[in-house]
Amino acid sequence: MDRHIPVHALPEEIQKMLPEEKVCKYCGISYLILHEFKAMEEKVKAMEKEMKFYQGSVDREKRLQEKLHSLNQELEQYKIDSKSKTERIYDVGMQLKNQQNEFQKVEKQLSHLQDELKIKYRQSYIFRLCFC
Template identity: 80%
Template sequence: MDRHIPIHALPEEIQKMSPEEKVCKYCGVSYLILHEFKAMEEKLKAMEKEVKFYQGSVKREKGLQEKLQSLSQEFEQCKIDSESKSERIQDASMQLKNQQNEFQRVQKELSHLQQELKTKCRQSQVFRNRYVK
């Protein structure tokens, strides 16, 4: 659509007229078609900018939705990994506790056996001394 740019500007008195004086009150047709075309062109430019903005926003929204979905999946995977690691930590803690209990039991047994050994050594020493006498 080619735009017609007038060579001569409208006289100031016509430019200063209110829109009601430029439009026929009976049929609504503008007396100054050029003025109406300019107003409509400005509205069209504004609407084109708005449409471009909304087209861009649709693309941005789709991108953001894809990113959100990706982050949601990543979050779920991290959550599953975290639960798995928590279970492994609990298992390792239980094993450590069992091994500590076993270690304490073995230490007590060792202590008891050392006591017995000392007792037996003393008895052996006593018997050796008797035998030597």
């Protein structure tokens, strides 16, 4: 294992400290290393929290993607339904128009027949007056 040689020397105050002052009497770890470990632990905790947040956001995004997919499927189904209903409305409209035209023809025939009936009725009335 290679030995790490620091680029910058320690400050003079630390270099002048006695070894007993630089090392924890309980565990024997240098305070400088202990401080770095504590700082690293804090960074790890912060990164773990961030990872949990991002893990949650990944799950949320996945659920949202699934919901978006289902909504797109519903939209497509609604478009198909709308198209078929529009065609049905057009067909019913055409049937209505045809029936209206036929109704107008029947009304004209009825009017014509009523006129003929009136004429026949008058003729009948005149014949009765003449032959009585």
